[in-house]
Amino acid sequence: MPSVLVSGAGRGIGKSIVEHLATRGWDVIAGVRKRQDAAAVAQLNPQRDMYARHIAGVKKRIPVSQKLAVPAETVSAVAEEALTARRPRARYVVGVGPRLQVALMTNLPASARDRLLRRVSGQP
């Protein structure tokens, strides 16, 4: 089934479109502004149960991700450095977490990398 992004999905026409398509098996990404609307709309997705453990794993890892997050000011400073460099690099990796991730992605064999990523991101 194709994917669709529906904005204004908390009520009215948007909500109806989400209900209509989700119950017919579409992969619906619903845009809402309120947390309670997100919870209500999420219940409409029949695939949600299938990914419940994945979602729980990601939620569990959020505090760790927040701890590892690089402050926006640091990223902005690097962006300025890139914009003003005489010879800018193709990529700028900012922060210990992303550096480690790039190193592992580049140097580990695919199967070991997948195992590690599953573990780190809390996936079953």
Ligand SMILES: NC(=O)c1ccc[n+]([C@@H]2O[C@H](COP(=O)([O-])OP(=O)(O)OC[C@H]3O[C@@H](n4cnc5c(N)ncnc54)[C@H](OP(=O)(O)O)[C@@H]3O)[C@@H](O)[C@H]2O)c1
């Ligand atoms: N009803 C009709 O017969 C009809 C006919 C033709 C065209 N339309 C048009 O279709 C659209 C939807 O109609 P509706 O009756 O479903 O309206 P609605 O019941 O008022 O719903 C509007 C939706 O848009 C969201 N929204 C409003 N402003 C937003 C913003 N600035 N950023 C993000 N989301 C925003 C609302 O989110 P919140 O719940 O968070 O406020 C809500 O989910 C409107 O543009 C309307 O003019 C409606």
